[in-house]
Each structure stands twice: as C-alpha cells, then as structure tokens.
Amino acid sequence: MNPFREDLVSRSRPEPCSIVIFGATGDLTHRKLVPALYNLAVDGELPTGVRIIGFARRDKSDEEFRSGLEELNKKVSRSGHDDEVWSHLAENIFYHKSEFNDADGYKSLAERLDQIDEERGGKGNRLFYIASAPEFFDDILIQLKNAGLNEAKDGCWARVIVEKPFGTDLATAKHLNEVVNSTFHESATYRIDHYLGKETAQNLMVLRFANAIFEPLWNSRYISHMQITCAENLGMEGGRGGYYEKSGALRDMVQNHLLQLLSLVAMEPPTDLSADGVRDEKVKVIRSLRQWDTPEKVAENVVRAQYTAGHVDGKEVLGYRQEDRVSPESDTEAYVAVRLLIDTWRWSGVPFYIRMGKQLPKKSTEISVHFKDAPNVLFGALTGGVPGGNVLVIRIQPDEGISLRMVSKIPGTSLRLEPVKMDFHYSTSFGKGSPEAYERLLLDAIAGDATLFARRDEVEEAWRFIDHIEHAWHQSDNPPPMAEYVAGSWGPKEADDLIKKDGHDWRRL
Amino acid sequence: MIQDLSDIGMEVPVSGIEKELRNLWAQDEARTNASLMNLVIYSEKKGSLAENSAFIRCLTQDHACRAILVEIDRSIEEKSLRAWITTHCHLANGKKSICCEQVAFHLTGRVTGRFRNTVFSHLDSDLPLVFWWQGELSDIFTERLASVIDRLIVDSSSWEQPAATFDRLTEAMEASSKLILQDLAWTRTWQFRVGVAGLFDDPVAQAALPKMESIRIVHHPKHRNCALQLLAWLSIQAGWNPTAKPEKGATKFSFAAKGGEIAIVLEADPNSAALGELVMSAGETTVSLKCNKESGMVLRKIESPMYHASSVSPADPEPATELIALQLSRGGKNSLFKKILPRFRELLS
Numbered sequence A: 001m002n003p004f005r006e007d008l009v010s011r012s013r014p015e016p017c018s019i020v021i022f023g024a025t026g027d028l029t030h031r032k033l034v035p036a037l038y039n040l041a042v043d044g045e046l047p048t049g050v051r052i053i054g055f056a057r058r059d060k061s062d063e064e065f066r067s068g069l070e071e072l073n074k075k076v077s078r079s080g081h082d083d084e085v086w087s088h089l090a091e092n093i094f095y096h097k098s099e100f101n102d103a104d105g106y107k108s109l110a111e112r113l114d115q116i117d118e119e120r121g122g123k124g125n126r127l128f129y130i131a132s133a134p135e136f137f138d139d140i141l142i143q144l145k146n147a148g149l150n151e152a153k154d155g156c157w158a159r160v161i162v163e164k165p166f167g168t169d170l171a172t173a174k175h176l177n178e179v180v181n182s183t184f185h186e187s188a189t190y191r192i193d194h195y196l197g198k199e200t201a202q203n204l205m206v207l208r209f210a211n212a213i214f215e216p217l218w219n220s221r222y223i224s225h226m227q228i229t230c231a232e233n234l235g236m237e238g239g240r241g242g243y244y245e246k247s248g249a250l251r252d253m254v255q256n257h258l259l260q261l262l263s264l265v266a267m268e269p270p271t272d273l274s275a276d277g278v279r280d281e282k283v284k285v286i287r288s289l290r291q292w293d294t295p296e297k298v299a300e301n302v303v304r305a306q307y308t309a310g311h312v313d314g315k316e317v318l319g320y321r322q323e324d325r326v327s328p329e330s331d332t333e334a335y336v337a338v339r340l341l342i343d344t345w346r347w348s349g350v351p352f353y354i355r356m357g358k359q360l361p362k363k364s365t366e367i368s369v370h371f372k373d374a375p376n377v378l379f380g381a382l383t384g385g386v387p388g389g390n391v392l393v394i395r396i397q398p399d400e401g402i403s404l405r406m407v408s409k410i411p412g413t414s415l416r417l418e419p420v421k422m423d424f425h426y427s428t429s430f431g432k433g434s435p436e437a438y439e440r441l442l443l444d445a446i447a448g449d450a451t452l453f454a455r456r457d458e459v460e461e462a463w464r465f466i467d468h469i470e471h472a473w474h475q476s477d478n479p480p481p482m483a484e485y486v487a488g489s490w491g492p493k494e495a496d497d498l499i500k501k502d503g504h505d506w507r508r509l
Numbered sequence B: 001m002i003q004d005l006s007d008i009g010m011e012v013p014v015s016g017i018e019k020e021l022r023n024l025w026a027q028d029e030a031r032t033n034a035s036l037m038n039l040v041i042y043s044e045k046k047g048s049l050a051e052n053s054a055f056i057r058c059l060t061q062d063h064a065c066r067a068i069l070v071e072i073d074r075s076i077e078e079k080s081l082r083a084w085i086t087t088h089c090h091l092a093n094g095k096k097s098i099c100c101e102q103v104a105f106h107l108t109g110r111v112t113g114r115f116r117n118t119v120f121s122h123l124d125s126d127l128p129l130v131f132w133w134q135g136e137l138s139d140i141f142t143e144r145l146a147s148v149i150d151r152l153i154v155d156s157s158s159w160e161q162p163a164a165t166f167d168r169l170t171e172a173m174e175a176s177s178k179l180i181l182q183d184l185a186w187t188r189t190w191q192f193r194v195g196v197a198g199l200f201d202d203p204v205a206q207a208a209l210p211k212m213e214s215i216r217i218v219h220h221p222k223h224r225n226c227a228l229q230l231l232a233w234l235s236i237q238a239g240w241n242p243t244a245k246p247e248k249g250a251t252k253f254s255f256a257a258k259g260g261e262i263a264i265v266l267e268a269d270p271n272s273a274a275l276g277e278l279v280m281s282a283g284e285t286t287v288s289l290k291c292n293k294e295s296g297m298v299l300r301k302i303e304s305p306m307y308h309a310s311s312v313s314p315a316d317p318e319p320a321t322e323l324i325a326l327q328l329s330r331g332g333k334n335s336l337f338k339k340i341l342p343r344f345r346e347l348l349s
Helices: A027-042 A061-076 A085-092 A105-119 A134-146 A171-181 A197-208 A241-266 A275-287 A297-299 A437-447 A456-474 A493-500 B014-024 B048-059 B114-119 B162-173 B188-200 B202-209 B221-238 B320-330 B335-348
Strands: A019-020 A049-054 A093-097 A126-130 A156-161 A190-191 A222-230 A303-309 A309-314 A315-317 A336-341 A353-358 A364-371 A390-395 A403-409 A417-425 A481-484 B011-012 B031-033 B035-045 B065-073 B080-092 B096-108 B128-135 B150-153 B180-183 B214-219 B252-257 B260-268 B275-282 B284-294 B296-305 B308-313
Touching: A019 A027, A019 A105, A027 A049, A027 A061, A027 A085, A027 A437, A027 B308, A049 A105, A061 A093, A085 A093, A085 B308, A105 A134, A126 A134, A134 A171, A134 B128, A156 A171, A156 A437, A171 A456, A190 A437, A190 A456, A190 A493, A197 A241, A197 A403, A222 A241, A241 A275, A241 A336, A241 A353, A241 A364, A241 A456, A275 A456, A275 B180, A297 A303, A297 A336, A297 A456, A303 A456, A303 A493, A336 A403, A353 A493, A403 B128, A437 A493, A481 A493, B011 B014, B014 B080, B014 B096, B031 B221, B035 B048, B048 B080, B048 B096, B048 B320, B065 B114, B096 B114, B096 B202, B150 B162, B162 B335, B188 B284, B188 B308, B202 B275, B202 B284, B202 B296, B202 B308, B214 B221, B221 B260, B221 B275, B221 B308, B221 B335, B260 B284, B275 B308
Parallel strands: A019 A049, A019 A126, A049 A093, A126 A156, A156 A190, A222 A353, A303 A481, B031 B096, B035 B065, B035 B128, B065 B096, B128 B150, B150 B180, B214 B260
Antiparallel strands: A222 A364, A303 A336, A309 A315, A336 A353, A364 A390, A390 A403, A403 A417, B011 B080, B080 B096, B214 B275, B252 B260, B275 B284, B284 B296, B296 B308
16 A cells, blocks of 8 residues: 555556557557557656566567657657657667567566566566457467466456457457456456547546536437437548458447447446446446347448548548459448437437448547427427527547537527537647547556456447348348448438438538 | 736726626637636736736636736725736637636725725636735735635745744635645645655555655755645655654654654755655665756656666646646645645644
8 A cells, every 4th residue: 555645646546567568569559559658657647667568570679669669759749759758768668579479489578577577576567468460369368378477476467458359240259358358357358449548438427427417318308319420531541441341330430439439428327436337337238229130120220331432621532442452342331320229218219320431521529419309389480490409519539529509599689599509628628638548548457447448248249239230231131232422421311311210310510 | 006018908997897808709709718717816016917917828728717817016005996908819729719818907005805806796607716826925815805715826935934824824724615725835746746656656665665764855945845745745644753843944853653763854955946856765775756957857766776666757847837737737625735734834833
C-alpha cells in the first residue's frame, strides 16, 4: 500500500511493469503505442520503472529500434517531442528479435524479463501487448504459455492486451478466446477497442447517469429512435484494399466499435463502476438484439453497398471495385446500414439504426437520439407546423461534443417555429486536449482497470449477431443484393428506404 | 491612477455593462461565447488591471470564463467606480472564433459593500465562482464574501504573516462548507507529490519507507511554505508525528515514525526552483526528486546498491498565472490540502 497515492488521481493506480509488444516493428507500435507511452511520460503519468520490450522478427539492435521509434514520435506525438523525456524513456526501451513461433525466442525473453525483474528487486509485473497480424495470435499465446510467461510471480501480475480483430466470425472468436483464456485468466485479458478510449465514449455514461434530466427520458416512451453513424471520407488508400476485402464494413467496424457504442447508449445503469459491473450491463444489450437469422430478415433489415466512382472533397475517386488490391468482382461491402431492435422492456419498439460507409462526404462518428414529437395540440395548425422533434447528438469524432436540438419561436409578431441547436464542444469548453485513446487504455491496462475493454462474452455475442448477416450474404442460396452509391454521396437509396419504412430519415451530418 | 487602459477594453457606464456586452456580441455572428465559470481576479496593486487582462487573454485559450477584474485603490478617499468591457477571442479548429467576456472594474474610496455588490451583480448565473485573491488578504475579505465563492485561490508565498492569514482562512472555511481553498504554494508541490507517489509504487522504495532516516528539502527562500506543505503531506500520509513543537522559522524538524526518528532539514537556496530537491534516505536506499529549472523537468530516482531506476516528469511552472491554469484543469475539492492544513499550520507557527 502506497500512502502517497491518496487523492492524487481519481483512477486506478498504474504500477511499474515490463511491457512486451509483439509486432514491435509495425505501424501500430510506431504510430500509436510508443507515442502514447511517451505522452504518458510527458504528463508524468507513466510509472517510474516501466520497461518496454519490442518483440519482432526483423533483425534490429536496441539502438536501431529506439531511433526508428524516435523518428516517428517526432512526427506524430500530440505533445511534440522533448529530447530529455525521450532519452529517459528510450533508456528503458529494448528490442528482442525472435520468430513468433520460436520457443527459444520466448525462453530468452523470459530470461531477459527475469533479469529486469531482478534489477527491480525481485518482483515484476508484465503486460504483453499483441499488436502483430492476427494470424500470429495463436502462436504467440501458446509460446507465452510454454515459456511460463503467462504466470505471474507472487504479488505481481501478468496481463495480455489483444488488438482487434477478435476473430473473423463466431467460431474463430471462440477459438481465439479459448486460446487466450487457456493462457491468461479472463480477468487478465484486455481486448482493446480504441473507440472506448475516446473522451465522448467515456462521457456517455456520465451524460446518462450523472445528469438527472436525461435518464427519465431514456426509454421507449420518449425516444422515437437512435442512429449511430460512422462516416469516412476515405477509400482504400495506402493498400488498405487487401485487408478490407477480407473484412468489409460490417466486420471491420460494426461488430466491434459500433456495437460497443450501441451497448453504452442502450444499457441499464450498472450497479457500480467496476469493470464487470459495466460490462455485465453492456453484454445484456448485445444479447437482447433481435437476431436477423434468415436471408429474408437480413434483406429486410440490412443494406450493404459498394461505392462507384465519384467525387470526395472535390477530388475524383475510383469506385470500390476499381481500387488497389480489390477484386473487380468483389462482394465485400464498403457500406452497411443495419436496423436493430433491442428486445428489452426499456427499448421495446424503438429501432436503432447503424450505418457505416467509406467514401462518404465527410469523416464523422456520432450517436443521435431522436425524441418523440411533443403532442401536436397547440402548434400543429401553424403554417409550417412544428419543425421536427428534439435530437440529442453525441459526437464521437472529430469535434467531440454534444448538441441538443430544440424548437424555438422565431422573433416577430407572428408565431413561427424553427429548430435551434445548443452546442457543447470539448475543444472550446475545455482547453486541455483530450489524451489519445491509446494513452488512456494503456494506462488502464497497467492499472488493472478493464472497464473500457471488451469482455469475452461481449465479443462472442456481437459475433453471434453479425454471423447471421454474413451467412445470409455469403452462404445463402438467395443472398440479399449488393447496392451501389456514388462516392461522395451519403450512401445508397436502399439505406434511405430502410429507415423510411419506419417513418424516419437519416440525420443530415 | 490606472497605468494602461489599452488592453482592458471599452469604458462603459457601470449600469450599462450587460447591455454593452450584448451589443458587443451582436456585432459579429461568427463568434461563439463560451463560459465554464466566473473568474474574479482581485488586486489592490496599482496597474493590475492591464496585467490581469493580459493573463486572462492567455488563460481563456484553455479555460472559457466570464472574467471580472477588480482593482481597488485604497489610497484615494474619493469614491469612484469605472468599468470596461472586452472579449478575448481565440480561433478553434482554424475557423470558429471562441470568445470570453471580460469586465474590468476600478474602485476607489471606501469599497467593501460596493465591491461585493458590483461583482455579484455581474456574475454569469449557474456557473461556479472562482476567486483569485492577489497579495495579502485585506479586511475586504469577509466571511460574507467567502460564503459565495466556490474556489478561492491565494498564494501564501506572497504573505508577510502566513500563520495569521491561514487562521482567518480556516475560519472562513469553517463558516462556508462549500469553499474550496487553493493555495498556489500547494499547487507548486504537485509534481513532487505525484513523483513521490510514483516512486513509492516501486517495491524497492516501498520496502525502504518504514526504514526512513532522513529527509532533505531544498527550496527557494520565497517558497518556504511549499517546502512546509510538502513536509506536512509526507508526514501525514506516512503517519509520522513531530517529536516537538517547531520554533518559528525552524529549518530542522524531527518526526517519530514506527522505524525510529526521522531528521528533516529544510535548505533555502536562492538559485533553487520553488521546490528544488527532495532527498529521502533509508539505509542504502535513496529516493529523490530534483527539479531542473532550465529544462523544466523533475528527475525522479531510486538508488540502492543493486537497483537504479529513473524517469523524468514535467516540473510545476513558476508563474502564478500558469499555476492557476493548471489548477483549473485539475479541479477537484482539494480535500487532501484540507487534511494536511492543520499539520502545515503546526509547522508554520
């Protein structure tokens, strides 16, 4: 027990540890993980005694590894680059060369970690970050177990962070979870979803449960429907087509990020803020999703589409099937819109709509809560009537913030109503920049707080829902058609029809 | 006399402040008015309005507020009250102009009641009142004034008689339970406290804590209160008790701990940062923090014969204005300061 910790920070205590990053020569390590650790050091939040060991297959010395990291940190670190902070961090960065399936490489890693632990007085906490390509997950986990690295020493801990994708369907997710859980206990497993590290995503619970005005309205009696939109104004630049062809919009974004947001916005109040308290409620939402388990139901509730050539941000762009590393006969969706129903008392009859697409007009991720109209008794007869209901918008990125649309009288002698917007922007209300999602999540993992990480049952329940759709698309005799939209538009007409069937429209972003 | 009026805006009649502010907004629709709090800066120093206006210009980049600047000239007997308004605008995301309002008052003559009423009638409703009292606490600071303040910022390092002033503040805090007292001397210890906490997460340092033998704190002569507050915090958190009542201005202290007596030395060094160094020695283990003024970093170290660990963290800034910006970012109820305050006052007396 450290008596000096009291009241310094309202979060779990991060402890000194050795962080082993598998796939250390990759983009994620260079662009996200090490800059995140650097920024934590700049803010004085990284515990003294943290060692970073990069594990990868390429031949590199410690010094080469450090200088590569430094070069990119100078370009991408949100707080700039300070040589003094970097030199202290760099002293604690090491490189360990090994194939992912080479048992000897793990034995020598264990020896190296033991040596570090010994220097630290015989104790050692270990955090393994699997940032490699997914095909190596199994090998890495099995080898960690064989080398005994999954076992924490007395009074210490050993944890693993697994990057997405957590499988490509329910069967592979279950397999991966079995391999993970046969190596690390579920409580020591941290499945990272960087959307949950974003400030607004974290603020969702605060908005709902710390403000007395929202929660009483947060149900089918007052809410007409909700929309979750993730729009991207990029296509398959930088060779992303190869990866995307194997995943598609549904598996790449909806299964993880967007269903996580859905669970946060739709869950019941947790009994407490413990990791399992929150995750118990989140998983209930996913478990309560009505399953679209026949091709007919999928055709009725899900739209998939690919973009054709068009213009985005004034630039001419190719159609999806003409993109680099994309098959001209591709049946991978670059856009998906899903109508979801949550079969709970609270949400009975309230549709939730999720849409995600590439090459849309702008980059934006948001949740919009559409309230039912006020009774049409007083103002219904006015010219123009009442212009729409109240909409609460939670912007996840960019320009994180919250806005509320309400109806107001336009000044003048006649009675005319127009919508007005109250807007809260994180960037203008709080000058202090939000930490990068990876900073928060890495610190949480070091501190043993799994609240913002996905649990096994959440992942599997999400795959159960997604698998029905994937099966209808790719394995049924009568697959729902692939729609098209012009790049730079807001998606296919079929998606507009999907939401119009319920009498609603997509929110104009 | 007011020294420089160029930066505090347009002079307006006191009765027309709100109307003139509305006019100011009406001139340009592209601007957004942002406010998270009322920030009052009170000073009895001549020329403070211009200085504080410059400070608000910087502060509002990070902390949207309605700023109310007050300068009182008590050397002039004749009653007067003048007011100026302006906005401080900053570009956000390269396009939106985010602005904060500032109202500046200059008062002369007998001011107690007038000052209070003037300030209170221009607060933005429903937003907390943060009150930065610059310099010595004069008789204008009353319990009635304290009762409406949410967060009172002072800098005890600038006081001639800190013990007596803390007596008054303690009374005010007892009378107003919502009042949060924020001494900038305490804020200046932040990175050292975070550093100590971080170092004692390490098992080697943790093992050394019960064997603590001596502590040395180096501080700037102007910032003895920082050193005493750090010492008060260390002793309260670790459960050490003074073996004797310290003399006024003492530089040596002795604390009783479970492992024996701990000798503490305070060293004033004019070349030091507010807090220059903290060295905690326990047998062969030394836990230390050293502030490098030039680089603005604090070097944290644990040294024992078999083990050496070090890291750096940012140092606390020296200027009060930067400290306040940081303090406002951290927020909180400052309950730890309340906890250590009695021990600090004991060491101070």
